[in-house]
Amino acid sequence: MSEVLMRVEGLKTYFYTARGIVKAVDNVSFTLNRGEVLGLAGESGCGKSTTAYSIIRLVPPPGRIVGGRIVFEGQDILKMSSEEYRRKIRWKKISMIFQGAMNALNPVLSIGDQMAEVFMIHKGMSKKEALEESAKLLSMVGIDPKRLRSYPHELSGGMKQRVMIAMALALNPPLVIADEPTTALDVVVQAQVMNVLKKLQKEYKVSIILITHDLSLIAEIADKVAIMYAGKIVEFGTAEHIYLNPQHPYTRGLLASIPRIRGEIKKLEWIPGIPPDLVAPPRGCRFHPRCKYKFEPCDKEEPPMVEVEPGHYVACWLYAKR
Ligand SMILES: Nc1ncnc2c1ncn2[C@@H]1O[C@H](COP(=O)(O)OP(=O)(O)OP(=O)(O)O)[C@@H](O)[C@H]1O
Numbered sequence: 001m002s003e004v005l006m007r008v009e010g011l012k013t014y015f016y017t018a019r020g021i022v023k024a025v026d027n028v029s030f031t032l033n034r035g036e037v038l039g040l041a042g043e044s045g046c047g048k049s050t051t052a053y054s055i056i057r058l059v060p061p062p063g064r065i066v067g068g069r070i071v072f073e074g075q076d077i078l079k080m081s082s083e084e085y086r087r088k089i090r091w092k093k094i095s096m097i098f099q100g101a102m103n104a105l106n107p108v109l110s111i112g113d114q115m116a117e118v119f120m121i122h123k124g125m126s127k128k129e130a131l132e133e134s135a136k137l138l139s140m141v142g143i144d145p146k147r148l149r150s151y152p153h154e155l156s157g158g159m160k161q162r163v164m165i166a167m168a169l170a171l172n173p174p175l176v177i178a179d180e181p182t183t184a185l186d187v188v189v190q191a192q193v194m195n196v197l198k199k200l201q202k203e204y205k206v207s208i209i210l211i212t213h214d215l216s217l218i219a220e221i222a223d224k225v226a227i228m229y230a231g232k233i234v235e236f237g238t239a240e241h242i243y244l245n246p247q248h249p250y251t252r253g254l255l256a257s258i259p260r261i262r263g264e265i266k267k268l269e270w271i272p273g274i275p276p277d278l279v280a281p282p283r284g285c286r287f288h289p290r291c292k293y294k295f296e297p298c299d300k301e302e303p304p305m306v307e308v309e310p311g312h313y314v315a316c317w318l319y320a321k322r
């Protein structure tokens with residue numbers, strides 16, 4: 001039996017801007033099992049990073065978590081004070097590789113100094129012990145420990161990103177959130193970074209939430225996949241469900257826009273239009289203005305999540321009873 005690590009229930013995170021309330025994450029629910037990789041995919045601006053920031057409790061102002069629960073190892077981490085969360089959860093239990101993280105390395109500190117700091121602050125190690133631990137971590141992600149003396153500008157983008165992965169894993173957390181960990185990298189380096197993630201996931205049985213707009217990246221590593229559109233999860237299932245039997249018209253559109261190397265050459269399909277403004281999203285199903293299957297209930301009522309086969313959920317009126 002798989003053990004539940006985290007249950008996100010009805011999460012709502014809104015940004016209170018001068019333009020109005022941006023409902024970036026609007027009633028998102030999913031379950032993550034221990035040791036499992038969940039891919040979170042969807043177009044730019046659909047709320048993927050905001051979901052991640054909510055879990056690590058670093059939603060930037062003017063954003064606020066306004067509803068829902070995040071039950072992690074049996075405890076609602078949204079009920080904790082920020083001080084308690086910082087002391088007990090962040091980095092120790094849940095760590096995050098931020099979008100564009102490789103540029104977040106401090107340019108005036110050596111890699112070793114930056115890595116060692118994690119162990120000195122959180123584990124009370126001496127500098128010498130901390131550097132030894134950092135050396136082990138670096139080799140784990142395939143970088144020569146001699147590089148501890150290097151400065152960020154002396155490393156390639158892929159190496160910097162692997163340093164960030166190593167730092168996220170430093171305290172052996174059961175959950176790592178990786179937000180677009182390979183987006184700025186070329187495809188060869190992208191593959192290297194993905195292989196490092198895959199290897200670490202196998203060795204340490206860590207759960208990973210892999211966030212990307214690139215569904216082909218998720219296919220390589222994910223056990224489960226959640227498809228997000230305009231602040232909501234529209235389809236959730238195992239990787240087999242999503243890749244072999246996608247149901248939501250949006251998921252099908254996303255998959256059809258992945259170029260195929262093998263097989264017959266098809267015209268690239270794409271989804272017309274752009275995602276809605278989350279200050280005033282469309283009524284009913286938020287995808288209906290772009291959907292070629294839309295019919296009478298779609299612009300009036302929000303479709304409920306329906307389990308179309310065991311463990312495979314879809315929020316679309318094509319599958320729901322009214
Ligand atoms: N600090 C902020 N202030 C106001 N609105 C914000 C802020 N951060 C994000 N948003 C809005 O919240 C929505 C979701 O943004 P988010 O960054 O979570 O999307 P994303 O799915 O991660 O996109 P991408 O693929 O581009 O990284 C967007 O409409 C965005 O404009």
Ligand SMILES: [Mg+2]
Pocket residue numbers: 048049050099179
């Ligand atoms: Mg993002």
